[in-house]
Amino acid sequence: MKGKISFSIQNRHIAFKLDLERNVTIITGDSGTGKTKLINMVRMYSELGKSSGITLKCEKPCIVLSGSSWETVLENTHESIVFVEESTSFLSSHAFASAIQHTDNYYVFVTREPLPQIPYSVDAIKQIVKNGRKPKTEKLYQKISVSDVSTFPYDVVIVEDSKAGFIFFSRASEKKSPVYFRRR
Amino acid sequence: MLRIHFGALPEEIYNTEIYYENQYEKEWVMDDFAKKVIRDIDASEVVAPDVIQNEIFGTFGSTELSAGVKTLLLIRNVKNKIFNISNCGDNCAPYLLELAKDRDIKVTLHHAMNFGSNFAVKVINDNKRKVITDPTEFLLLAHHYLRGEENEG
Structure with missing residues (x-):
């Protein structure tokens, strides 16, 4: 997969927007900004679709990767946006870094931990900032x-x-x- | 004093959200510290045991609190466990230091948390007990212990 992909997800209470410009995007930031809420909404939509009460707009399918069978799920996931939430134990493993290398997915990792096994751009590190019902996503590091x-x-x-x-x-x-x- | 081990420990509670969901007590949110962190970090007010209110989401239970707040509540109330404070953002750092004012708290940390410029913590990797008060020294220790080739987090 190449190029910029726009992603937005919302329910009655909150709306998130994200532009994915690289195959790996890191979302980090303060507690209480909505990172877990975002992941949970993607998870619920991927399981229930529109009947979840969530609206998701993205040209690619979106899933949350978790659990002990992540390798099997990943093997069968193509041309998708794959979200992994913080405190997922395999996220910082060499096995995971190796598994995602030659896939055709885009990845969004919600984490504060460094991931030295996975190559990603400093421009791909974003934070969610509180902004009422429409939290903002912005780059964490600015160019000088x-x-x-x-x-x-x-x-x-x-x-x-x-x-x-x-x-x-x-x-x-x-x-x-x-x-x-x-x-x- | 906050005693920080950079990286994993076998006995750490890595995923504090799951642990909280299965171990929390409804009364935990009722004390002044809990109300303070819930107000500051999650912009919410405690109404009753396990009843929290927020102007965006309405009323919810404490399992809907942020991972950072849950981690703070676990550290406050479950004193015999080692919790992974990488579940906490930098905005939780002052509260971690506050919790550690009156007792030693051992935690794991898997990233370089920003404690600001006025802090004192102990880094206990390699059986050391060094008190760190300099942010740059703290950052370099985090880099040293967390970015080694052997370290899988």
Whole structure:
């Protein structure tokens, strides 16, 4: 599957909208923002369809993957949006990371845990923000613009290594003397 | 003091939502701490034991509370278990510290929670008992213990 897929789900009380632009999207954020509600609505709709009282708009089928038979379900799931909720034990396993590699699904993981076994973009990390009956979904990490760099409001910068990123931020923050930690 | 083990422990309660659903007591929501966190985190008011009200969803039982609030209530009321506080967002962090003011609470954490700039926790991995008060040091410890190749969460 490729390209942007729009997803929306709502009931009488609440509505969620999500644009899925990559094969892996991470949803994280504060407690009480509706992440579990979103997953439960997808689950109920996938089991009962419109008779659930939920309206789901997405050009692809949506399921919630859970339970001990996840491998069998995943083997038989194609061209779908697969949601996995937080505290699902297989989510951070190597077996799961391997299983999703060559599938044709898009994945939405609700989790706060790092998933180093699964490649995903920093732009794919989103958070749900409270907004009454229409919670907003927004990117967690923002790109730094030229004006951000010139004013450099940060006290600490952590970079991955001593190469390009370290050199760049050293120059960008020359006047501020921030502390750098880098992995050797 | 909050005693944090980064990563899994065999005896941890990883999925606090399921544990809460099967172990909660209706009265747990009636104390002042519970009412406070339910109001702040879930924007809801406790009306009666296991009766909570919210302007969007109306009236519901405590099994509908957020995972973070459930985890806080479990930590407060079930003192002999180790709960996974990655079920909690950063907005639960002040309440975790509050719970740990008067007793040692051992928890697991599978991500880098933001405790803000004014905190003290113990990281107990590798049998260490180091008190951490610096957010950057905490972040680096989280990275060290959680992103190893062997770690499956």
